[in-house]
Amino acid sequence: MIKIAVDAMGGDSAPRAEVSGAIQAVQEYPVGVILVGAEDRIREELRKYKTDNLPIDIAHASEIITMGEPISSAVRKKKDSSIRVAAKLVREGRAMGVVSAGNTGACMALTKLVVGTLSTVDRPALAAVLPTAKGRPTLLLDVGANVDCKPNHLVQFAIMGEIFHRLILGTSRPKVGLLSIGEEETKGNELTRETFPLLKSAPLNFVGNVEGRDVFRGEVDVIVCDGFIGNVALKLSEGLTEMVTVLLKKDLSTYLTSQIGALLSRKAFRSFKARVDYSEIGGAPLLGIKGVAIICHGRSTGKAVKNAIRVARELCVNRVNEKIEEEIKALNGMHQNATESMMIN
Amino acid sequence: MIKIAVDAMGGDSAPRAEVSGAIQAVQEYPVGVILVGAEDRIREELRKYKTDNLPIDIAHASEIITMGEPISSAVRKKKDSSIRVAAKLVREGRAMGVVSAGNTGACMALTKLVVGTLSTVDRPALAAVLPTAKGRPTLLLDVGANVDCKPNHLVQFAIMGEIFHRLILGTSRPKVGLLSIGEEETKGNELTRETFPLLKSAPLNFVGNVEGRDVFRGEVDVIVCDGFIGNVALKLSEGLTEMVTVLLKKDLSTYLTSQIGALLSRKAFRSFKARVDYSEIGGAPLLGIKGVAIICHGRSTGKAVKNAIRVARELCVNRVNEKIEEEIKALNGMHQNATESMMIN
Secondary structure: OOEEEEEOOOOOOOOHHHHHHHHHHHHHOOOEEEEEEOHHHHHHHHOOOOOOOOOEEEEEOOEOOOOOOOHHHHHHHOOOEHHHHHHHHHHOOOOOEEEEOOOHHHHHHHHHHHHOEOOOOOOOEEEEEEOOOOOOOEEEEOOOOOOOOOHHHHHHHHHHHHHHHHHOOOOOOOEEEEEOOOOOOOOOOHHHHHHHHHHHHOOOEEEEEEOHHHOOOOOOOEEEOOHHHHHHHHHHHHHHHHHHHHHHHHHHHHHOOOHHHHHHHHHHHHHHHHHHOHHHOOOEEEEOEOOEEEEOOOOOOHHHHHHHHHHHHHHHHOOHHHHHHHHHHHHHHHHHHHHHHHHHO | OEEEEEEOOOOOOOOHHHHHHHHHHHHHOOEEEEEEEOHHHHHHHHOOOOOOOOOEEEEEOOEOOOOOOOHHHHHHHOOOEHHHHHHHHHHOOOOOEEEEOOOHHHHHHHHHHHHOEOOOOOOOEEEEEEOOOOOOOEEEEOOOOOOOOOHHHHHHHHHHHHHHHHHOOOOOOOEEEEEOOOOOOOOOOHHHHHHHHHHHHOOOEEEEEEOHHHOOOOOOOEEEOOHHHHHHHHHHHHHHHHHHHHHHHHHHHHHOOOHHHHHHHHHHHHHHHHHHOHHHOOOEEEEOEOOEEEEOOOOOOHHHHHHHHHHHHHHHHOOHHHHHHHHHHHHHHHHHHHHHHHHHO
């Protein structure tokens, strides 16, 4: 049975959401979970449930990396942090993937460091699964702060994102776009102008440049960008959604003064929130590492953690990493052939 | 009296919104307007109003640059476009500023080309005036596609934005932030890391790096970034706000089925829209050119055009360009002194 290591100490309500999510996951899917963190606190939380015969283990870790903590020192100094111990379980083959709702930067750094990067991949990328007006999510990558990317990094992001959309989200021929500031090939900055022809010649359903307004439209399945822009875009989206809902709630409460109206509009907001929140996918996959990692929002619920475990399992079952290795190798071969034939001519 | 040239053919409902805005402006403020475009169509629109003795003139222009039109050919070929003729009026000293709701790229290119850039400014910047949760708007610049900026460009953007916030929006000591992906000085990409110390040593109320989620919070008054990122951020914000309101409306109509509830929620949405729309400022100032230019949204109403004319006038009255020249000159002098003293030591 596939086992997933869950960092039980990561999220804002850890280990509650993590334990609840783990129990839901092992009950619903053929998957085992290793909860990683302070053993006594995890046991205390587990005692609230009937866990007899459930495939849940505990791996003790004595340290926690907190949300605001500077990543470099946390990675260097906390040798027994829950996220590092979880990553070690993957390196040692005792688990196939990691799920964490902890410090995103530390999760990325530690999984890359401890588990390692796929041999064909230059930079692993964090992919945000965004809700869209059409319902089908758009994958935006990299959002994980791979700054100052080179064109071939973006091409690799496109290949990894396309495979994820196809194998995990079940899209038959995902459309791939390049985030830029105009539709024409010549629009954009140095990076996008150099990346465009590479994406065009890659074996992808490349639809060209897309603009900021296309990100939430749902017309394009995979959108690639430099990690600085992706990170700014993701956080801006969170902040703006928050502002819009706060202002709208205020305006609605001015007009809908009756108890019943207020109650109904609260219900509508809850339904809206369920639609746009990330808990259906559970988190952002870090693509391009050996093994599997899903990084969840700090505010993740048990349901989000459950879904992250499900997606981690599906990444394993569908051999996503093998596909990534194969396709990037094929692309590199294609480029090599092209270069050789150019040299012959 | 200060005169502003208004491109009457630019917006989606031109010349209706432009003529209406011009009339409102000259009635409310001590300003004159020159409406630029197809004379017969402008006259036809003006006939709907009582315009006797109003300081409104017409300057004929036989061509229109449409929204989707490729900018480079429109700029090269359409020698008699309304926006070019409006810019010429500024160059010839017959108007002090331009307001246009037309093709943003063409407006920027033509005002830069025809009116020219201030002698101390390397790159004019388009500044978006964004609504925030706090009510006080945040100025984000550049959003006008100054791609691959250098650190000193961002410093100039900061100085220009700070002057605008201070003199036009009346903020006594505007807080200036650098858009990045983490608060610490060392976080970000090559551009932000090199820009940070320059902003720190500039005579600004520099508060350090800000993240995407801070853009709509209203804690920081002026946020500077490369024009690629600013443009992506602006368009993403438009698309996301649209998606959020569409989805919320749908959810509300599910719950608020009564006629009265639906009516009230429509009112709330209108009130929300008024709060977040740009029509209070009217448009985005293009800072750093000789003369003044305000570029409005294509969907601008008469009210937005009126406010853009008001802001254009205020930019003239408050001698914003002189302040920009002075402060950038002073900064350059500071740097020169620093370099000289380094060479002496």
